[in-house]
Amino acid sequence: MIMGKEKFIPLAAMIVILIGAGSSAYVYATQTTTDNIIINDQQYTIDQIFYIAEPRTFDSLNFSGIALDDLVIKTGVGCLECHEYTIIGDDGYQKTVTWENMQEGLLTKDGMTVFSDLPKAYRIKNIVKIEVI
Amino acid sequence: MEKMKLFAGIIVLGSLWGFAECIIGPAMGDAGLPSGALMTSVFGIGLMMMSRMLFKRRGMQIGMGLVAGALRLFNPFGGCVVCSAIAIAAEGLLFELIWYKMSLDFSELKTITMKLSMGIVTAYSCYVGGYVITQILTPMVASAGFYVENLIVFMPQILARGLLAAIVGGITVPAIFVLKDININNVKDRIYYPTAVSVSILCWVVVIANALFLMGA
Numbered sequence: 001m002i003m004g005k006e007k008f009i010p011l012a013a014m015i016v017i018l019i020g021a022g023s024s025a026y027v028y029a030t031q032t033t034t035d036n037i038i039i040n041d042q043q044y045t046i047d048q049i050f051y052i053a054e055p056r057t058f059d060s061l062n063f064s065g066i067a068l069d070d071l072v073i074k075t076g077v078g079c080l081e082c083h084e085y086t087i088i089g090d091d092g093y094q095k096t097v098t099w100e101n102m103q104e105g106l107l108t109k110d111g112m113t114v115f116s117d118l119p120k121a122y123r124i125k126n127i128v129k130i131e132v133i
Numbered sequence: 134m135e136k137m138k139l140f141a142g143i144i145v146l147g148s149l150w151g152f153a154e155c156i157i158g159p160a161m162g163d164a165g166l167p168s169g170a171l172m173t174s175v176f177g178i179g180l181m182m183m184s185r186m187l188f189k190r191r192g193m194q195i196g197m198g199l200v201a202g203a204l205r206l207f208n209p210f211g212g213c214v215v216c217s218a219i220a221i222a223a224e225g226l227l228f229e230l231i232w233y234k235m236s237l238d239f240s241e242l243k244t245i246t247m248k249l250s251m252g253i254v255t256a257y258s259c260y261v262g263g264y265v266i267t268q269i270l271t272p273m274v275a276s277a278g279f280y281v282e283n284l285i286v287f288m289p290q291i292l293a294r295g296l297l298a299a300i301v302g303g304i305t306v307p308a309i310f311v312l313k314d315i316n317i318n319n320v321k322d323r324i325y326y327p328t329a330v331s332v333s334i335l336c337w338v339v340v341i342a343n344a345l346f347l348m349g350a
Contacts, residue, residue: 005234005241013250013303016257020296023289030289086283093287095272096280119213121271 032090037111038129039075046111056106063114068105077132086131087113089124096133097122138317141329142188147200150180152336154201154221155208156343167297173224173263174256174301177201181228182255182309187317189237191229198225204337208344216270220263227262231255239313248307256302261295 003011036043044052052074053066072080081099088094097105097115104117113124153176161168181194202218202225231254235241242248268287272279317325 006244006247009241009254010246010250013253013299016253016299017296019292020257020299023292024296026289027293086280092290094283095277096283097277101277118275118277119216119271121213121268122275122277 027091030092032128034090034128037127039071040077040130040132042075044075046109049107050109053107058106058114058116061114061116063106063108065106065108065114068107068113069099069103071107072102072130072132083132086129086133087124087127088129088131090126090128093124095122095124138322138325139188139190139193141326142184142317143193143196144200145329145333146180146184146193147197148204148333148336150176150197150221151201151204152340153180154205154217155340159210167294169264170260170294170298171301173260174298174305177221177224177259178228178252178256178302179305179309181225182306183312185232185237186239186309186312187315191233191237194225194228194232195222196225198222198228201225204340207337207341210344210347213267213271213274215274216267219270220267223266224259224263227259228255231258239310242310245307248310249303252303252306253299255306257295257299260298261291264291264294 036045037049038044039049049071050066053071055064056067056070057064068085069080072085077083080102084096084098085102086094086096097118101115101118101122105113105115107113107127111126113122113127115122154172157176158168158172161171181197184193184197199222202220202222205218205221206214208214232251235251242251265284268284268291269279272283
């Protein structure tokens with residue numbers, strides 16, 4: 001039996017609403033809230049991170065913080081160019097960058113990454129983890 | 134309907150869409166509003182729906198998406214400009230695909246349930262489709278490269294954010310139906326063409342002037 005448009009379209013709309021509502025519930029339930037950041041499987045507070053890493057400023061973008069490349073070095077990662085780095089926000093948003101990108105990146109005091117060589121899509125807010133892959 | 138009239142319609146409605154994306158969207162974002170969902174469901178869907186209602190032709194919406202996307206290229210702010218432009222054009226294509234099987238006299242959309250449902254499905258599909266395209270293209274254009282796992286883990290967020298677009302789209306499409314009885318052929322050429330040209334030029338001039346002003350600031 002072929003379903004007519006008068007049945008199919010409202011059904012499709014209901015499915016769309018269910019997908020949207022279900023995804024919203026999932027996102028809300030899985031959202032992480034923490035003051036710590038896990039870097040290469042080790043946990044740090046934002047104050048510790050700002051203590052160990054060198055400061056960096058992007059005058060043209062009006063952002064300052066600490067250098068992401070120096071942060072990774074200080075946390076003991078070896079063969080820096082051999083790896084890629086996945087930066088994960090508290091809402092699950094994540095982006096993977098290269099070592100070259102990390103050398104152009106900073107972490108602000110409120111936990112946002114900024115890269116001078118990458119678009120705004122790489123400004124990840126409230127980061128909870130930096131995975132070395 | 135003469136081709137010139139259709140062409141002018143594509144240019145003026147596409148320019149209005151592009152103007153909204155370049156000027157109104159960033160202002161909404163600065164005001165803390167969910168500009169992406171509102172831009173698609175109010176301006177994108179609203180203007181494409183308007184074109185379908187007034188001109189009763191298929192294919193116009195792809196053209197409008199291309200014009201709006203082209204105008205976006207002249208506003209080099211807010212991340213990956215090329216990606217945004219392609220995503221806008223893709224929204225036009227998605228609209229065409231969703232509405233392809235619908236009759237041009239809207240005979241299927243007699244009830245409010247059908248109008249609302251089409252609004253929900255269209256706005257959600259266009260928003261999610263455009264968002265996914267941007268997420269794929271931005272890393273490819275940037276030097277970092279695209280990683281499919283980054284997109285997969287973010288899909289629940291994209292699907293969740295589409296809910297607002299769907300709800301607003303469910304209001305926009307029935308609202309545009311107030312234009313159903315307007316016959317664009319009744320508009321005299323001496324009014325239609327100067328208006329279309331003036332509005333289009335105004336949209337492009339404002340967007341380009343705004344870009345030059347921001348670059349100089």
